[in-house]
Amino acid sequence: ETGVTQTPRHLVMGMTNKKSLKCEQHLGHNAMYWYKQSAKKPLELMFVYNFKEQTENNSVPSRFSPECPNSSHLFLHLHTLQPEDSALYLCASSQLGQGALDGYTFGSGTRLTVV
Amino acid sequence: GENVEQHPSTLSVQEGDSAVIKCTYSDSASNYFPWYKQELGKGPQLIIDIRSNVGEKKDQRIAVTLNKTAKHFSLHITETQPEDSAVYFCAASNRGGADGLTFGKGTHLIIQP
Numbered sequence: 001e002t003g004v005t006q007t008p009r010h011l012v013m014g015m016t017n018k019k020s021l022k023c024e025q026h027l028g029h030n031a032m033y034w035y036k037q038s039a040k041k042p043l044e045l046m047f048v049y050n051f052k053e054q055t056e057n058n059s060v061p062s063r064f065s066p067e068c069p070n071s072s073h074l075f076l077h078l079h080t081l082q083p084e085d086s087a088l089y090l091c092a093s094s095q096l097g098q099g100a101l102d103g104y105t106f107g108s109g110t111r112l113t114v115v
Numbered sequence: 116g117e118n119v120e121q122h123p124s125t126l127s128v129q130e131g132d133s134a135v136i137k138c139t140y141s142d143s144a145s146n147y148f149p150w151y152k153q154e155l156g157k158g159p160q161l162i163i164d165i166r167s168n169v170g171e172k173k174d175q176r177i178a179v180t181l182n183k184t185a186k187h188f189s190l191h192i193t194e195t196q197p198e199d200s201a202v203y204f205c206a207a208s209n210r211g212g213a214d215g216l217t218f219g220k221g222t223h224l225i226i227q228p
Contacts, residue, residue: 042218108157
């Protein structure tokens with residue numbers, strides 16, 4: 001247990017389904033992130049929330065919709081996905097303070113398959 | 116934006132030998148450089164990091180070096196062991212990571228018994 005819990009671990013969904021990924025951090029951090037990990041590609045930053053405010057959206061398609069109700073919880077709502085969206089979705093948290101970052105703590109990820 | 120290149124993509128070494136993984140970055144404003152280890156079925160785990168005000172940092176068998184002029188940094192693992200087999204990612208960020216980390220593509224390290 002890394003202190004960042006992601007559910008579900010595995011998800012298979014059809015292209016017309018709506019589902020949500022959940023992330024919870026138990027570390028008291030004030031920033032949370034969604035990353036997409038595909039085979040043979042770098043981890044791609046999707047969304048950044050600092051102090052519950054979204055500060056980064058790296059041109060992510062609108063079929064991905066993040067929600068951060070508080071500093072401990074982060075959701076990724078999915079609808080009308082495409083097969084190329086199949087990947088490992090990783091959540092991370094960190095503590096941003098005065099000066100530099102203190103590293104991320106990642107969850108184990110949700111393995112998403114779109115059929 | 117930042118771009119991080121990582122080499123090699125696969126590295127095979129004999130148990131007990133040293134392994135070196137190298138990364139370059141493009142944004143001279145980057146000031147934080149972490150390394151992550153990812154084992155099968157798990158998320159990446161921070162193993163060591165370095166900030167731009169130092170040139171080298173060591174933690175037991177793991178060390179990281181940074182050359183800001185050349186914009187490259189390296190991970191060194193000495194006396195490799197079977198449990199070191201994993202995928203290793205370098206990353207870079209500026210603004211204290213407030214904009215998120217930019218990762219390299221990863222290096223699959225294989226320790227041969």
